[in-house]
Amino acid sequence: xxxxxxxxxxxxxxxxxxxxxxxxxxxxxxxxxxxxxxxxxxxxxxxxxxxxxxxxxxxxxxxxxxxxxxxxxxxxxxxxxxxxxxxxxxxxxxxxxxxxxxxxxxxxxxxxxxxxxxxxxxxxxxxxxxxxxxxxxxxxxxxxxxxxxxxxxxxxxxxxxxxxxxxxxxxxxxxxxxxxxxxxxxxxxxxxxxxxxxxxxxxxxxxxxxxxxxxxxxxxxxxxxxxxxxxxxxxxxxxxxxxxxxxxxxxxxxxxxxxxxxxxxxxxxxxxxxxxxxxxxxxxxxxxxxxxxxxxxxxxxxxxxxxxxxxxxxxxxxxxxxxxxxxxxxxxxxxxxxxxxxxxxxxxxxxxxxxxxxxxxxxxxxxxxxxxxxxxxxxxxxxxxxxxxxxxxxxxxxxxxxxxxxxxxxxxxxxxxxxxxxxxxxxxxxxxxxxxxxxxxxxxxxxxxxxxxxxxxxxxxxxxxxxxxxxxxxxxxxxxxxxxxxxxxxxxxxxxxxxxxxxxxxxxxxxxxxxxxxxxxxx
Numbered sequence: 001x002x003x004x005x006x007x008x009x010x011x012x013x014x015x016x017x018x019x020x021x022x023x024x025x026x027x028x029x030x031x032x033x034x035x036x037x038x039x040x041x042x043x044x045x046x047x048x049x050x051x052x053x054x055x056x057x058x059x060x061x062x063x064x065x066x067x068x069x070x071x072x073x074x075x076x077x078x079x080x081x082x083x084x085x086x087x088x089x090x091x092x093x094x095x096x097x098x099x100x101x102x103x104x105x106x107x108x109x110x111x112x113x114x115x116x117x118x119x120x121x122x123x124x125x126x127x128x129x130x131x132x133x134x135x136x137x138x139x140x141x142x143x144x145x146x147x148x149x150x151x152x153x154x155x156x157x158x159x160x161x162x163x164x165x166x167x168x169x170x171x172x173x174x175x176x177x178x179x180x181x182x183x184x185x186x187x188x189x190x191x192x193x194x195x196x197x198x199x200x201x202x203x204x205x206x207x208x209x210x211x212x213x214x215x216x217x218x219x220x221x222x223x224x225x226x227x228x229x230x231x232x233x234x235x236x237x238x239x240x241x242x243x244x245x246x247x248x249x250x251x252x253x254x255x256x257x258x259x260x261x262x263x264x265x266x267x268x269x270x271x272x273x274x275x276x277x278x279x280x281x282x283x284x285x286x287x288x289x290x291x292x293x294x295x296x297x298x299x300x301x302x303x304x305x306x307x308x309x310x311x312x313x314x315x316x317x318x319x320x321x322x323x324x325x326x327x328x329x330x331x332x333x334x335x336x337x338x339x340x341x342x343x344x345x346x347x348x349x350x351x352x353x354x355x356x357x358x359x360x361x362x363x364x365x366x367x368x369x370x371x372x373x374x375x376x377x378x379x380x381x382x383x384x385x386x387x388x389x390x391x392x393x394x395x396x397x398x399x400x401x402x403x404x405x406x407x408x409x410x411x412x413x414x415x416x417x418x419x420x421x422x423x424x425x426x427x428x429x430x431x432x433x434x435x436x437x438x439x440x441x442x443x444x445x446x447x448x449x450x451x452x453x454x455x456x457x458x459x460x461x462x463x464x465x466x467x468x469x470x471x472x473x474x475x476x477x478x479x480x481x482x483x484x485x486x487x488x489x490x491x492x493x494x495x496x497x498x499x500x501x502x503x504x505x506x507x508x509x510x511x512x513x514x515x516x517x518x519x520x521x522x523x
Contacts, residue, residue, distance in 0.1 A: 047137030048125055052251060052518070057202050061250040066243060069252070070118055073148065073241055080151065080237055081110050084230040101227035106154060113150030121146050121244035121260055122504040123251070139202075141244045141253075141260030142504035148238060152261040155234040159266035161223050166273035167281060168293040173336040176292060176299070177350065177387060183290065183301075186346045190289060190303050191329030195316065197296035198323045200268055202256035206239050208320045209257075209271045216274045238263060247506040247514025265295055275319040284312045298324070299335045338388055349390040352398050360405040365412070368458050370491055378402070378416070379423040386427045399424065448485045450478065456491040463489045 052058055061069070086107055087093055087100040102110070121143040128135050143149040163169050170176050197203070214232050222228065242258035244251055257264045272293070281291065287304030302309060309329065317323050327333065332341040339353040362377070363369055381402055389395040399420055406416045452466065470487050478484040508514060 047127070048246075049518075050137070051125075051139045052123075052246070057253065057255045059252045059254055061243070061252055063248075063250065066120070066245075066250045069241075069243055073243075074118065076237060076241075077110075077114060077147065077151065080230075080233055081107065081114065083233065084227065099227075099229050101230040103225075110150065110154065113147060118147045119145055120250070121149075121242065122506070123244045123246040124504065124506070139259060141242065141258075143242075143244075143258075143260040143262070144504070148241060149262055151234055152238045152258070152263045155231065155238055156263040156266050158227060158231050158234075159263060159270055161226060162217070162220075162266075162270055165220055166270060166277070168273060168276050168291055168298075169269060170292045170294050172294070173338055174387065176294075176336065176338070179290065179292065180340070180348055180350070183348060186289070186301070186342060186348065187303055188346060190301050190342065190346070191331065192333045192340060192342065193298075193300050193302055193327055193329045194333045194335050195298035195300075195324045195326040197272075198325060200257070200296035200322065201259050201264060202253075203320075203322045204257050204268060204271055205320045205322075206255060206257075209267070210235050210239065212274050212320075213267075213270055216270075216278070235263075235267070239267065247508050249514045249518055269293075269295055272319065272322065279319075280312070280315060283315060284308070287312065294336060297335065298326075299333070299340070302329045337384075350388055351390065351394040352385055352388045360409075362406055362409050364410045366410070368456065368494070370456055370463070374411070374416075375419055375422075378406075378419040379426070382420060382423040383427060386424075444486055448483055450484045450487045451490045452487060453490050453492055455494055457494070463491075 052060075081102070083098060084100070084102045085098045086102055086104050087096060087098065093100055121141050124140050124142065125137045126140060127137050143152070170179070210232075213235065217228060217231070238261055239258045242253040242261065244253070244260075253259065257268050276291070276293070281288070284304070285291075287302060287308050289301035289303050291300045292298070302312075304312070313326050316326060332339065334340075334353045337353050338350050341349050341351075343349050363373065365374075382399060385395050385398040385402075389398065403413070403416055403420055407413050452470070454460075454466065466489050467487065475487065506514065
């Protein structure tokens with residue numbers, strides 16, 4: 001067995017470090033998961049100014065202008081629904097003013113969204129602390145709950161249907177690993193490379209993207225019922241109208257992918273996928289043993305000569321205004337959460353990669369979470385390590401680190417060790433005896449399932465007792481009358497400290513509003 005039980009575990013000690021950086025009433029950018037301590041307000045202000053002072057990307061608006069823009073967008077949103085609404089009964093499509101591309105479900109969803117309060121998106125910043133020696137700040141716009149984001153969610157759903165037409169698309173590192181396992185031995189001249197887009201979202205020219213994606217879709221054999229005209233309209237509506245607030249200041253994004261909107265990732269993925277499928281792969285495919293991309297990160301295996309490599313790099317940067325930082329080919333690269341290397345016998349090996357600044361802030365034992373939560377976390381992490389590490393020693397090393405980090409968070413060593421050993425046994429058993437029994441069970445439909453949303457409390461009623469009461473009182477009745485075959489207790493969490501301290505809307509103390517630091521002439 002490759003469990004973590006052994007001499008190394010007796011060397012594990014308690015080690016933890018905690019820091020708090022806060023205080024004061026000064027407006028500041030909000031930190032996300034990449035946050036770092038020790039940066040003063042001047043550094044934060046300079047980082048925000050670096051983005052909001054860029055009049056090529058942002059335009060400062062007054063509150064009156066914002067209100068007028070909201071009224072204009074309300075009209076455009078209503079026009080979008082009317083232009084693509086479903087055909088009415090007995091309506092002649094040939095003479096209708098509508099394209100009929102929205103389904104009834106789409107139309108109901110957008111109508112509900114249209115009736116919601118039209119709140120503004122909120123601007124904030126995070127610090128890329130792993131970018132040394134001078135970490136930069138990343139702009140983030142929270143569009144959740146805005147009326148425009150409801151259309152963006154619909155657009156994202158439709159763009160997701162185009163993934164099969166993007167040959168470089170990978171969903172995550174698990175998808176990448178599955179593709180790498182199919183490669184086998186490499187030619188002696190094979191080398192690995194990565195590339196990182198420079199501020200991808202703000203460096204996608206909006207009009208160029210709308211044009212090239214629209215032309216590209218025109219030439220595809222699209223899925224049945226794909227709402228092509230509605231998608232083209234939605235792209236323009238969402239990407240040209242990103243308005244947000246920072247404290248009591250207001251801005252409009254002029255260039256690039258609408259930051260924070262739900263369709264942003266797939267929009268950026270599809271956009272550069274057009275260049276890959278029409279130029280890079282047809283021109284350089286013979287020298288690319290593999291060529292994959294996760295949004296703004298590229299991984300490839302290069303087999304060509306130096307002259308072909310220089311030509312490839314030039315072509316990578318010949319698409320709109322987007323540019324890439326391309327690393328030179330080597331025998332080992334870090335990509336996503338993997339370190340990928342070429343072994344001496346010309347085969348690919350992988351191991352888990354973790355950033356040096358990772359704080360490993362796992363849920364502590366005193367947190368109010370369901371009892372089985374930590375078992376699932378340990379199994380999920382260990383399953384990742386098991387698939388990511390080609391060598392047994394690397395996998396065991398990651399399991400030991402996981403134990404140390406969870407103990408440092410306050411968990412009982414014996415309990416965590418038992419969870420790791422149990423997860424390890426399950427993983428090894430599943431690999432040794434893969435399931436060969438076909439699953440003939442028909443998946444349940446939504447109408448056959450009932451979800452009971454229940455706010456979890458450590459002193460509350462256990463999930464098993466809720467199921468027992470349900471089954472003994474109304475289970476058979478609901479199955480016979482309504483066809484419900486399964487009841488699931490879906491826990492939700494109550495508000496916690498993070499909900500109070502990490503808010504999308506900037507807190508402004510009286511006399512210290514954002515506009516006092518950024519007067520009209522300043523940004």
